[in-house]
Amino acid sequence: MVLTHVKELVEQNAQKYESYGLTASVFSAGLNKKELDQQVTFASVQSLARNLDKLNTFYSLIIIDECHRVSTAQDSQYMQVISCLKRYNPKLMLLGLTATPYRLGHGWIYREHYHGFIRGEEGSPFAKCIYELPLRYMISNQYLTPPNKLDPAIEHYDFSSLATDSLGRYSESDMNNLLNSHTRATKSIIEHILVQAESRRGVMIFAATVMHAKEIVSYLPVNETELVIGDTENKQRDNIIARFKSKEIKFLVNVSVLTTGFDAPHVDFIAILRPTESVSLYQQIVGRGLRLDEGKDDCLIIDYAGNDFDLFHPEVGAKKPNSDSEPVQVLCPGCGFANTFWGKLDEQGKVVEHYGRRCQGVLEDEVDGESMQCDFRFKFKECSHCGAENDIAARQCHSCGEIMADPDDKLRDALNLKSALVLRCCGMTAEVIKPQVLKVTYFDEDGADVSEVYDFTNKGSRYYFHRNFAKRLKSGSAVGEWKNVEEVNITLLSPPDFVIAKQHKKYGWQISDKLFDYDGSYRVADKS
Ligand SMILES: [Zn+2]
Ligand SMILES: [Zn+2]
Structure with missing residues (x-):
């Protein structure tokens, strides 16, 4: 059963098939044909969904042309036809064809790519992309x-x-x-x-x-x-x-x-x-x-509309964040998978910035052999209860289940407090003020700044520095451990989006919180 959504495609596909000297049935009200007698039928999904009672026989395969139109909603026309035919063959196979497996707002049409990486959400209409023919x-x-x-x-x-x-x-x-x-x-x-x-x-x-x-x-x-x-x-x-x-x-x-x-x-x-x-x-x-x-x-x-896409670019699977971004390859420090994200390259072709959130590599579960998505996150929100890294939009920690503090609440609270300062951070600098002591200064668009000090001879201080910055390097690479100040390349550190400081009687402004990878409703500063 070959399904598609417009009569032109039903006709075109049937004609192509018959050009091989084969005979097919055609089922499409728009073409005035309601045949189902041949082994292969080309049908419009609308016509078929209106005649489900006629589909009372065994089919081994459904092929859907332009399959990005398939919706998993149970009452959609495609799902009606599929579940009807499943009654006659529980092992019915479904094959989709499309040139647009990704659409903005809808996401990927499939979950897993045959090269071993995750693209769509769980519950995507198709389980696996089994073949891809690049334009080139x-x-x-x-x-x-x-x-x-x-x-x-x-x-x-x-x-x-x-x-x-x-x-x-x-x-x-x-x-x-x-x-x-x-x-x-x-x-x-x-x-x-x-x-x-x-x-x-x-x-x-x-x-x-x-x-x-x-x-x-x-x-x-x-x-x-x-x-x-x-x-x-x-x-x-x-x-x-x-x-x-x-x-x-x-x-x-x-x-x-x-x-x-x-x-x-x-x-x-x-x-x-x-x-x-x-x-x-x-x-x-x-x-x-x-x-x-x-x-x-x-x-x-x-x-003439300055879309500025390269015809041979791979689909990144996210909205182009700004006009000078291009697809860049970022190796996952966790599993080694080569991710394609929007990002920026320097003159040597090195990644200086990227917009990826989570690694798309597939790992096989050692216990049950099931494939699952690599858990490495390039941008994340840390759970304040257990420390687990969560997606920046997560509301509940995926690890301990605690409700995560909403960064907007933190900002609103701080903004309402006279003794608190909220800095919309657009950049940061760092200088070694004493051997192994790093002073980091965050500043905003108007030039206001607050700073904090990390003492690398102190294990706790070193740990906090590492926890804030090590996994958010602009290049997407990871640091094993910074043992001393000289190993830190300040140009690769990603500044937080907001810094919250509280007034201290003796020491002045003290940083109480930093919001990294912010994804809320307040405007963030332009950091480029
Ligand atoms: Zn990975
Ligand atoms: Zn947690």
Whole structure:
């Protein structure tokens, strides 16, 4: 049983299968077919979910195309079909295919990768990724057309100042406001596109909003341009796509409807005028132009929205934290696994900063042989009861079960206290003031500072220094033990986000708490 969510894909897949001289059934209301008599059926999940009573037989395998749409909610259409077929075969196998295994806000579609690392949460729709075909491989082995990326030397949009929702998306009104103040940019971008398109056969333009798309269309030749948006009626949409595929029209403008599964092999120019939230979405859009076609040598890719993704970047699985971050490799000091996180490199290619939280390596439990995620954390909140390291967003200690103090409560309490000082820390310095005595000073954006002293000849003092800083090195590496002050490389230490100090009658401000890896609602200082 081959399932997918749109009739175009049902038809496309069935045709591909039959091109091998095989016969398949097709079950899709949109295609006016309700057949189930062949060994292999291509079906739309909506049609099948409405006809569960007809699914009264044994299937050994379900294949889901574009499987990132599968939700584990029991009442979802995919789950209805799956549990129905499981009644006839408890050992039913499920295989998913997708080019976007990770989506912002939804996370990874699978739990474990076949190279031995954890990606998704427990309870992800799929247990294991069993095979991955990187874009680079597909292009160098001529399964896909090489992309030809051109940097437009003209004004482009910058969406990066806008706020995003939990799915990493911008609101339509925010984007419209920004675009409204850039109407000259849109006009000159389209002029640029028209010049570049002269030697091209099919041009797909990805717009940010419906209003934006309509403006774009108004600058393009009327007889050669069509627009597809979410509200476009099916019949009209089919007609437009058919005319585009037969090259009657050259420019196809769309607003987030033709990103996946759309297949027009002659497309040889992709113009991106919208923000893309993740590497894989960017790759999906570009992928619309990489199909092989006769007489097509490359596909021109122009990103007018400053998305700045590398087509061959691995998916990091987190929102890009800022525009100058890139995927970096961080070896886990615990298990040695090479993690890919967002981060920054120096000129020698060394990691100087990264945004990873927890190692993604897989370890096998020595007792029951089950695989589990490595417990090493690069950023963590320490439990004040047992000292265990927890995720920075944890509310309850995973080790002792105690409720963890909310850093926001600590800050609020300190801010309400006259005798307390809260320093929004943006950096730190350290100097050796006596042999083996280190004075560490934390300062804020306005230049205020507080300091504390660590005496390395004192075991307890050395221990506290180690506990604060050793596991949070900017490079992601770990320190065995600092025995003396000279071994400490201050430039690699991560400063806390907040320092709380209390007024002491005799000694002035004394640091009472430091909040590292803060993940709450107060603003943190820019440390770059
Ligand atoms: Zn590890
Ligand atoms: Zn604990």
